[in-house]
Amino acid sequence: MIHGGDGGSDIARTLVDRGVVKSFDAFYQILLETTPEPVFQPGAYQLKTNMVASTALDALLDEGTRLSQTVVVPEGTATVDVLQSISEGTEIPLAELQATAASVAGFGLPAEATTLEGFLFPATYTFSPGDTAQIVLQAMVNRQFEALDSAGVAVGDRWRTIVFASLIQREAGLRDDYYKVSRVFLNRLEPARWDSGLLQSDATVAYGTGNTHLVTTTDAERGDAGNLYNTYVHPGMVVGPISNPGDLAIDAALHPADGPWLFFVTVNLDTGETVFSTTVAEHDAAVGVWQNWMREHPEYG
Template sequence: MIHDGDGGSEITNTLVDQGVVKSFDAFYAILLQTKPEPVFQPGAYQLKTKMVASTALDALLDDGTRLSETVVVPEGTATVDVLQSISEGTDIPLADLQAAAANVASFGLPPEATTLEGFLFPATYTFSPGDTAQVALQAMVNRQFEALDTAGVAVADRWSTIVFASLIQREAGLRDDYYKVSRVFLNRLDPTQWESGLLQSDATVAYGTGNTHLVTTTNAERADAGNLYNTYVHPGMVVGPISNPGDLAIDAALHPVDGPWLFFVTVNLDTGETVFSTTVAEHDAAVVVWQNWMREHPEYG
């Protein structure tokens, strides 16, 4: 998806993340050299993977690669951003989507749900011309119910499963780490292992501030008790979903691996390598590794 307002760096990052091009620098350099400056239309595009940078740019500018009435929702996308993507990929106005989403009771969600957060399954959707906002959103909700049913989640457990899966989705990186992240948070909910009962997730705090794209927070944000999603202050599971999780996160919520870990930190943002620790000393050592990596890669700062 190319979103309204995306600049060259955002588009290049998307292409790298999706495996369309290998190098950020190669594509971005061609983008800067192209005159007149390319104009990209928001929406979904179908491209091959492992493309040469110049070929990828030509493909993006070819009207034939833009998919009509198609929306791509990546795992972990927040609902506010899903609504934006639907409006960019279809003819449905954003205002219609926001109005439909506000009528939460019409979608058959668990009674605890006050928004659609967590229940818009991340996938690629193709809608028909004339589909309404209600039809589009219900299709995503139904697809999430299908995922939960396939995973063996009882209707009564849909809410708790989605809340936990949404947290794992935002905090985990590599595939195998999802099951370890799940275990860390369950260990923190066990008073015999983690007395405070505080999950201490930056992703929950960021969500509560409205920063749906971040998993970093400030000292002031982590101290704000007015943020109901602040798991540095409020013990127990986060009060609601913080993203729309996919199959892997749902499975990890249901089937955590066994382990004693209480901490984790990603020490290489390029590879996603994450260190899981049991003691404060182990974790502090891993944090130093991460800090050193960040100093060597200031572009991530």
């Protein structure tokens, strides 16, 4: 998906994340060198993977690659951004989607749910012209229910599973790390291992501030008790979903890895390499590696 307002760096990062191109720098450099400046239309595009940067740019500017009535929802996307993608990929006005999403009673969600967050399954959807906001959103909700059923989640456990899976989805990187991240948070919920009971997830804090694209926070944000999603202040599991999780995160929530880890930090945002630690000293050393990497890659700052 290309969204309204996306700049060249946003598009380059999306292409790397989706495997269309391998190098952020190569694609971004071509953008800077192209005159006149390329203009991209919001919507869903169908591209090959492992493309040469120049070929990928040509494909994005080819109207034939833009898909009609198609919406791509990546894993971990927050509902506010899903609604934006639906609006850009279909003919449904954003205001209509927002109003429909606000009336959660008709979607069959667990009683605890006050929004659709967590229950819009991440996938590629193609809708028919004339489909209403209710039809589109219900299709995504139904698809999430199918995923939960396939994973063996009882109807009464849907809320608890989705809340935890949404946290894992936002915090984990590489596939195998999902199960380790799951274990870290469960270990932090055990008083014998972690007496504060605080999950201390930056992703939850960021979500509570409205920064749905971030997993980094400031000291002031981490100290804000008024943010109900602030797991640096409020102990126990986060109060609600912080993203829309996919099959892998759901499976990790149900089948955590065995291990003593209490900390983790992604030390390379390009490769997703994450270090899991048991002691504060081990974790501090890993954080140092991450900080050095960030200094060398200011585009991620």
